[in-house]
Amino acid sequence: MAPRPRWYHQLQASKTEATLAVDLYNRSGTERQLEAFIVHMTMAWLKLLQAKIERDGEDLYIRNQRGQRQRSADGDWIHKPLAMLLADEFSDNDPRRVNLEFFVGLRNRIEHRYERDIAALVAGRTQAFLLNYEHTLVENFGVEQSLSENLRFPLFLSSITDDAAEALKVLRKRVPKGVLEWVQDFDASLEPSLNDDQRFDFRIYLVPHTGPKTEADAAMTFVRMDDLTDDQRGKLDEVQTIIREKQVPVSSLGTLRPAEVVGRVQGQIPWVFSMAHHTAAWRFFRVRPRSDAENKEQTKSDFCRWNSTWRQYEYTEAWVAYLVRKLTSERTYKEVMGVTQNSDAEDTSEDVKGQAAQLEAPA
Known part of the structure; x- marks a missing residue:
């Protein structure tokens, strides 16, 4: 052999x-x-x-410019x-x-x-x-x-x-x-x-199986999303929604309106920080999609979440802390604010309109 x-x-x-x-x-x-x-x-x-x-x-x-292999000191x-x-x-x-x-x-x-x-x-x-x-x-x-x-x-x-x-x-x-x-x-x-890709960070929902057992059953079965039918995906979305509502109800998250973020950051960094600067920041750090994006939920959830009830983005205390840590540096501040000129009024005004909608909403 x-x-x-x-x-x-x-x-x-x-x-x-x-x-x-x-x-x-x-x-x-x-x-x-x-x-x-x-x-x-x-x-x-x-x-x-x-x-x-x-x-x-x-x-x-590793080879040199002449294509020859290189040796280490040993x-x-x-x-x-x-x-x-x-x-x-x-x-x-x-x-x-x-x-x-x-x-x-x-x-x-x-x-x-x-x-x-x-x-x-x-x-x-x-x-x-x-x-x-x-x-x-x-x-x-x-x-x-x-x-x-x-x-x-x-x-x-x-x-x-x-x-x-x-x-x-x-x-x-x-x-x-x-x-x-x-x-x-x-x-x-x-x-x-x-x-959010499972190949970067693998997260699962465990739902105990209590139905009748067959000889082919395993104690734990991994089901890929791609293998599910549209109806099954719909049911899974319902389960995920129940879990999200149970674990992170929007009303108790302590989320912040854009103006609140602006006020807190402005008081902790030595530079000007306005609503336009906030728009530049979330764009630079890609915290949320643009206002015309179809998938509004595609946010960095540690910093920002889409509230489907009030149709607006809400921000977290972690986002404030992150901005303060980053923007205290003059060099980083200038780099981030370099995109301010490209911040269209629609995205900035969307933040303002979102605040008004929340203030007018019934308690």
Whole structure:
């Protein structure tokens, strides 16, 4: 029997790294699980892309202008780093690439005594990190290389019981300010559609199944949105609406009208901040769509939400804090306000009309 090609062994090493990453993350306790997961999943991705490139006969090495391979100080050939392989394999806005870049950046900011809190903050992205790897693995090497038979759904409590959900809210408050601000800045740099993509941040609604059981039933079944009929999607939207109304009722969110945002920011930065400046800011940071957009709900929900009842956008305290933090810098202020000249009156006046509509609405 002919020996296996080198790329095959690199692929198996990649799968070993991914399996180890999951084992370390799912173990009981709180000892540096997130960092271990990130380190080994990053290695898994590196080896996976190297295996693909080598299998396809493409170049793995850093070369000089004459096309010659370069050696490190130790004399080894210098391979392309993960960032370069990602750029070659995925487009800039591919959610898989953005998710991986998020964790590469996060790893350098983890403070170990707060690691458990940080893990709770990025749980959905952690799940997406693994799912993206599995998808790319099967896409390039076939279902026979899948990890699905080796990895099982763990027994867990986090985010399932009401008490656990409340505990996660407390944990979030303990995350170091520097980490929270870095995550906030990373998210603010993304288009809302990318931020909401399951391949970047995997979020699910768990609805217990209490109907009759069949032999084909699994304890937990993942249903893809693309596989649902229009009627089933409609029912799911109803469930999501019920959950949203239960967890984040608009009347109790403490959301702010644009003028309230302007007033709070103006009092905390050394520069002029008017309604036109606010319009420039939400455009620059892509917090909400333009006034003529069809999908008005496509916002960065940490900062802004569409109130379908009053047909207006409402802003959060987090948006005020973000603006103050960013616009205190004169350089950032000038960069953001550079788009003020392009802010059409329609969007600015829309904010004003929205305030009037809310003030005239019955209590």
